[in-house]
Amino acid sequence: MSVATMHELAPGIFVRRHSELDLNCGLVIGSKRVLVIDTRSTADRGTQLAAAVRELTPLEQVVVNTHAHYDHCFGNVAFRDSQIYGHVLAAESLQRTAEHQRSQVVEHLTRTDRPELAQTYLDTEVVLPFYLVEEDTPIDLGDRTAYLLFGGRAHTDHDLVVAVPDAGVVFWGDLIEQGADPAMEDSFPFEWGSTVATLSEHPLVRDASVHVPGHGEAVDAAFVQQQQQALSALATELEAALATGVQGVDGLIGKTRGLGFQDETLREAAVRALETRPGATGSQPAI
Numbered sequence: 275m276s277v278a279t280m281h282e283l284a285p286g287i288f289v290r291r292h293s294e295l296d297l298n299c300g301l302v303i304g305s306k307r308v309l310v311i312d313t314r315s316t317a318d319r320g321t322q323l324a325a326a327v328r329e330l331t332p333l334e335q336v337v338v339n340t341h342a343h344y345d346h347c348f349g350n351v352a353f354r355d356s357q358i359y360g361h362v363l364a365a366e367s368l369q370r371t372a373e374h375q376r377s378q379v380v381e382h383l384t385r386t387d388r389p390e391l392a393q394t395y396l397d398t399e400v401v402l403p404f405y406l407v408e409e410d411t412p413i414d415l416g417d418r419t420a421y422l423l424f425g426g427r428a429h430t431d432h433d434l435v436v437a438v439p440d441a442g443v444v445f446w447g448d449l450i451e452q453g454a455d456p457a458m459e460d461s462f463p464f465e466w467g468s469t470v471a472t473l474s475e476h477p478l479v480r481d482a483s484v485h486v487p488g489h490g491e492a493v494d495a496a497f498v499q500q501q502q503q504a505l506s507a508l509a510t511e512l513e514a515a516l517a518t519g520v521q522g523v524d525g526l527i528g529k530t531r532g533l534g535f536q537d538e539t540l541r542e543a544a545v546r547a548l549e550t551r552p553g554a555t556g557s558q559p560a561i
């Protein structure tokens with residue numbers, strides 16, 4: 275049973291926290307519309323989220339998917355009458371990978387004896403974002419504006435960050451993670467740290483004091499900087515290891531310990547480093 279709690283971070287800005295995967299969804303309420311940031315992982319869960327938003331405000335709901343991982347966007351079907359924003363590559367990625375993502379989750383839930391939950395994934399229609407952006411985009415909510423920002427490749431090749439500068443709040447999607455390591459399996463480990471650094475210097479981000487990760491508790495700017503520095507150090511170590519002829523995933527793991535990441539995280543980073551290094555064939559994202 276998934277449990278959800280709503281927390282007001284600033285006037286009219288909420289994070290809804292969910293026990294599944296410690297997932298965060300965001301709400302930014304203006305005088306005319308409310309922006310919903312990410313939609314959870316199934317039709318049922320998306321429907322519950324939409325109802326929770328309606329308890330707070332009757333305003334028109336506008337949606338953004340921070341990226342195309344199932345836990346952030348399979349609930350889109352519950353918002354299909356809303357404008358759903360995403361990066362153009364998020365729509366492409368979701369179209370290409372949705373059934374693979376679904377089958378992986380269903381296989382995992384079946385193996386761990388949760389067939390009823392698995393069925394809710396099978397029953398969920400995937401709805402793509404259809405207001406597609408490639409660069410920074412303002413979302414007019416009435417008396418306030420939220421901004422969709424694209425800083426470059428990082429957790430995926432299409433992560434959007436949502437800044438609400440009037441309140442000093444930023445929703446980072448999975449570019450920042452609290453309580454667990456950043457998820458590397460579709461990442462660009464040479465670029466992630468510098469993308470976060472670029473975004474942190476953005477005029478709409480640099481004065482923010484409340485930073486909401488895709489999973490875990492809201493954090494401060496110092497936490498973001500610390501994670502950015504660890505990700506940048508990881509890139510530096512991976513580049514140095516490859517430049518000195520270190521080969522193979524295990525070799526790269528051995529050269530990147532000591533940065534605060536779990537070995538499994540380093541393994542995924544090493545795999546992606548080999549896939550995405552300059553000149554590598556197959557440098558496209560897996561998702």
Ligand SMILES: [Zn+2]
Pocket residue numbers: 341343429448457
């Ligand atoms: Zn993700």
